[in-house]
Amino acid sequence: MNYKKISIASVAVGMFAAGAAFAQDAEIATWSGFRKGAASFTFDDGAPSHVTDAGPMFKKYGYKATFNLVVNWNPNWSGFQGLADEGHEIASHSNSHGNNMSGEEASSKKNIESHIKQKYGIITVAYPNCNVPNESAVKQNYIVGRICNGSWKGMNDEMGKDGPSNWAQVPATMTGAEGQLKSTNDFTGRMQKVIQSNGWAAFLTHGFQGKNNGNANYSPTDINAIDGALKWAQQNDKDIWVAPMGHVAMYLKERKASKIEPQDGGAANTMAFELKHSIADNISKYDYPLSIRVKSDWKKVEVTQDGAKLESKVDGGYIYFDAVPNAGKIVVKNAAAAAPESSSSAEPPQSSSSEPEVSSSSTTALPTQAFDGRHLAAYVDASGYITVQNAQGLSITVFNSLGNVVRTTKGLGLEQKVYTGAKGVYVVKIGNKAWSLKIK
Ligand SMILES: [Zn+2]
Structure with missing residues (x-):
């Protein structure tokens, strides 16, 4: 075929992704817009x-x-x-x-x-x-x-x-x-x-x-x-990409050096990818957008990169979008699905023991929840960042008050800043625990 093809094994599915199993191909187009x-x-x-x-x-x-x-x-x-x-x-x-x-x-x-x-x-x-x-x-x-x-x-x-x-x-x-x-x-x-x-x-x-x-x-x-x-x-x-020499050269060099790799989507009906290369010189940041397509039977999607919405289209069993390498996680969400865990996530049910427990906190409190022998915590720090503690290796998802995923990531260090955005109430899930937090 005419594009770099990377087979993707099944995507690791987070705790809230029940029923969603993914095995798809993600491809970087040879030329912008999948032109020939x-x-x-x-x-x-x-x-x-x-x-x-x-x-x-x-x-x-x-x-x-x-x-x-x-x-x-x-x-x-x-x-x-x-x-x-x-x-x-x-x-x-x-x-x-x-x-x-x-x-x-x-x-x-x-x-x-x-x-x-x-x-x-x-x-x-x-x-x-x-x-x-x-x-x-x-x-x-x-x-x-x-x-x-x-x-x-x-x-x-x-x-x-x-x-x-x-x-x-x-x-x-x-x-x-x-x-x-x-x-x-x-x-x-x-x-x-x-x-x-x-x-x-x-x-x-x-x-x-x-x-x-x-x-x-x-x-x-x-x-x-x-x-x-x-x-x-x-x-x-649809077949010929007319573009300046420097832009085509950036695209070509990035395409040859980049990998698109699946990540933990963190929620049902959500896929996540990293698009990365390690080209380094003092001339260019090599940040020209690359055209991507992901095989999927989803009919309507919302695609974001580092929380910012990307233009996307669904056509012939593929989701198409352009994303910038090394510019943050790409999240593809099935917008047509009735996403029960998303719509309820702003107020996760507390009646069942299998559902997340919710702690509310002001910006200064550090309510911890025991999980896997450790004390997880999520709070808003003084600079307005949602910050988590002791979440190494766990999936972290931040939902806004509408229940939409605004960030998915994985716990890295003892303490980790994960999100800052507009003022409002957010729900942070780490593993099967949840916190309701307010960015003031
Ligand atoms: Zn001349």
Whole structure:
């Protein structure tokens, strides 16, 4: 198949999850949205027409591109900041556009960052005149170093789903008068190819025929050819992911390094997952959302990550959502189920000895309950955190006053902060014990 597949054995079920047994697959999509291929449009040399013509054209179709700027050519900084604000990627193309940018790897990044603020920082670079500079300096500053036409230098400019063999030599196919791609059909042919191969294509454009291109006068491209390509991409959006080079590179690196692993859901009709990777460098946090799907017959779900609601959809026996790696536990709740333990959890019944005992506390009291030979406690500390004691290895679930799960986790240390949120009454369950607590 076209995505990383991780078999999941049955999920450990908490004490309140009677009747819910899970054995499902969770998958990370090869490309965002489970699309089949990816395409990145990159624009070099900071042409005025990139702001006045390319920006509005991409906006028309809802897509984002990469703009590689030359510091000393004084591009329209405020115009490119406007593009960054719309979600486009601003990237480096050196300080001076010399024949070889060696020595300018770090400084050009820093200089552009002094003008442009954007979510993921300046994380990619395109080499002037297609000459590869000092690769180790590139790799210390960027997650992508972009070369020109791969085939022009006798290299392959197709990239498969695993990306380039060398991140300091990521190929892009030249467009326009001197390039390989001139017409809409040239672009769509390349995109059809990556859809078939589950690969990634990057395009390299300078200015446009008949537009104000400033220094970007090499190999002008017919802007209508790109307009047609974007129109085709929009019609085929379920198959082709059009996104900036740096964003696709983040996604690809994260996807290859991430694992999605089931956790104790802590309540009936609840699944929980951790999505984690351990990539560490000083360039990117690698926090681009990954597309996930989980096999399930649930018809209506609510998905949260670290307590925040995620967009989700249910389709064809799968639950789909995008989540950020290393950003907290993902909880998938069956929203269609009549969840008796949830609806009653704000006031757990006390009549049966098998049901949780409830202790109420003010913010300072520490009512303890004996369980498994230890003294469990849950309380709200001075900073407003629901904190638990002696819960090592036990499942901990926090419900709000509506009975909805707002946090599930596992006891770790002697004392552990587990939740803080809006003012109100919460029920905390540890093992088969429960506390009603008030965050003031
Ligand atoms: Zn250039």
